[in-house]
Amino acid sequence: MxxxxxxxxxxxxxxxxxxxxxxxxxxxxxxxxxxxxxxxxxxxxxxxxxxxxxxxxxxxxxxxxxxxxxxxxxxxxxxxxxxxxxxxxxxxxxxxxxxxxxxxxxxxxxxxxxxxxxxxxxxxxFRGEGPELLPEEHRDDIEAIADLCERSVNRAAQRAGELGLDGDAAHRDPLDVLFAALGSLERRLARHPYVLGEAPTAADVHVWVTLVQLDTVHRWHLDATAMDRVAGYASLWAYARRMAARPEFARRLDIDAVIRRHRAHCRGREAAGAAIRLVDWPTVTTP
Structure with a gap:
């Protein structure tokens, strides 16, 4: 170790x-x-x-x-x-x-x-009885999607919110990165029920958790125009809702806790996009 x-x-x-x-x-x-x-x-x-x-x-x-x-x-x-x-x-x-x-x-x-x-x-x-989340043939793709989620969605959305709140026109650059990443995921999910095909993989963990963050954390600092465009990725958000209806995905999700954590750490000002909520996330968790 x-x-x-x-x-x-x-x-x-x-x-x-x-x-x-x-x-x-x-x-x-x-x-x-x-x-x-x-x-x-x-x-x-x-x-x-x-x-x-x-x-x-x-x-x-x-x-x-x-x-x-x-x-x-x-x-x-x-x-x-x-x-x-x-x-x-x-x-x-x-x-x-x-x-x-x-x-x-x-x-x-x-x-x-x-x-x-x-x-x-x-x-x-520790695979247990569950699906093969890291199939050998998809490991490079899973790593690439994890990087896309972190760099091109989470970090880009955070940066766009910071720059937008500062009144800096440069916020268009991270928004371009964000929209390109969401478009890439949209094209995948328009063809298949899961990110990499017909069965869930670790890529779905990365993407779904990223969508939770985008809709519950980053939207507070994006403007209404940006969030309207984010909402336009129909296949992506249909996927988010479909996965949220599955007990394996929803079981540990506590949206109120996510928002409390965000508010405890965040010092930024609320933007107009905060009013645009894309998914009715489950509010009840099980132990």
């Missing part, structure tokens, strides 16, 4: 633990039922991706999942329940005990806090 020590990070940063789950007992960490536990706060998009993957793979009986409150419960922005894990895993740790965490019940320590690694290990090492 690799970890960046807290002493080498800014005071507000959290060290990243990057242990991996191997193929067998020679790997140190290997997949054993009930050995590990996931700790997530699904109001965070990375945690929501992990919880969604956990649900799609049907891992309730083999890999327990603890759902943490939407709002951290310690002054430093962490969770009291996770502090023993951080303190056992990093010498003299004094930073926030943040989610997500994949912990090892045998050692009482953290295996990983790195979202991409956790997602990959869930799909490859």
């Amino acid at each position: 690799s970890v960046v020590p807290s002493s080498l990070l800014p005071a507000s940063a959290v060290p990243v633990f990057r242990g991996r789950i191997g193929r067998d007992e020679h790997s140190g960490h290997y997949a054993v039922p009930h050995r590990y536990r996931l700790h997530v706060a699904p109001s965070d998009p990375g945690c929501l991706s992990i919880a969604l993957t956990h649900g799609l793979l049907g891992l309730d009986d083999t890999l327990p999942l603890t759902v943490l409150p939407a709002t951290p419960d310690t002054p430093d922005g962490g969770y009291a329940a996770l502090r023993p894990l951080y303190e056992a895993s990093a010498h003299l740790y004094d930073g926030p005990a943040a989610a997500p965490v994949l912990s090892d019940g045998w050692t009482g320590r953290i295996v990983s806090t790195h979202v991409p690694d956790i997602l990959r290990d869930l799909a490859l090492r």
Whole structure:
């Protein structure tokens, strides 16, 4: 396992633990039922991706999942329940005990806090009875779609909102990036029920969580013209609604918690696009 020590990070940063789950007992960490536990706060998009993957793979009986409150419960922005894990895993740790965490019940320590690694290990090492989320023939496509979602949707929408609120005409550039990315996804979903074809993959996790963020977080800072255009991708939003009706997708989604988390972190002003809501997301979650 690799970890960046807290002493080498800014005071507000959290060290990243990057242990991996191997193929067998020679790997140190290997997949054993009930050995590990996931700790997530699904109001965070990375945690929501992990919880969604956990649900799609049907891992309730083999890999327990603890759902943490939407709002951290310690002054430093962490969770009291996770502090023993951080303190056992990093010498003299004094930073926030943040989610997500994949912990090892045998050692009482953290295996990983790195979202991409956790997602990959869930799909490859803890598959359970669920679909094959990382089929070999689609892994490059899945990686490309994950990058598209992060760079060309999430970051572009955030940047467009920041520039638009500042009155800077340059906000058209990130909007162009955003619309190009949404158009690419629209063309895929106009042809197939899922992002990469006839069955769900990890690409659907990335895309659906990104759409949740776009409609519940980024719309607060986009103007009405931009949100009208975002709403025009009919196949994309029909897909978002269709997936939201599935228990595996909706189970851990708490829109009120997502919005509370956004408001707790955001200092930007509300824009006209905030009034345009595209999906009637589920409001009831199950434990």
